[in-house]
Amino acid sequence: MSQIYLVQHGIAKSKDEAPERPLTDQGKKDVEKVAAWAAQAKLEVREIRHSGKTRAQETAEMFGSQLKPENGVVAVSGMGATDDVNAFAESVIPEKQTLMFVGHLPFLDRFASRLVLNDPERSLVQFRNGGIVGIVESEGKWLVNLLVTPEVV
Secondary structure, three states: OEEEEEEEOOOEOOOOOOOOOOEOHHHHHHHHHHHHHHHHOOOOOOEEEEOOOHHHHHHHHHHHHHHOOOOOEEEOOOOOOOOOHHHHHHHHHHHOOEEEEEEOOOHHHHHHHHHHHOOOOOOOOOOOEOOEEEEEEEOOEEEEEEEEOOOOO
16 A cells, blocks of 8 residues: 655745745745644655755655655655656555655645646645645545645644
8 A cells, every 4th residue: 555645735925936946934834834733643655855946845844844755855856847747656656655745736646636636737725825735545446535724633
């Protein structure tokens, strides 16, 4: 059985404010709150992967400091906002481990839809900055089994 957690990065500054788009103070607070909840709920992940963009990296590192994944926090290619979710899914599905992916829309929405509906063009869930969507593979099917937003923590 595989478990995947998808996290949209926290609220980021605008490009005009900061071209690298780090998290805002509110974005940091939201992510810290959800990451602390995840640790308290004993979410276990083997590795946290992020897109490499500043806002995703900061978010991933905050989750990493709380969840302490065995294989750490790493940047990976293929998670850009408009990258090919089909190719990405095909590379991830065979891994059969618990992973967290921290990235951007529309990629995360399309990736979740690809896994659960086998159709990246049909929207499945409304992501929130700093929130977690959990998707589990069981008996050959992917199912949403968790949805946590900063507003409900």
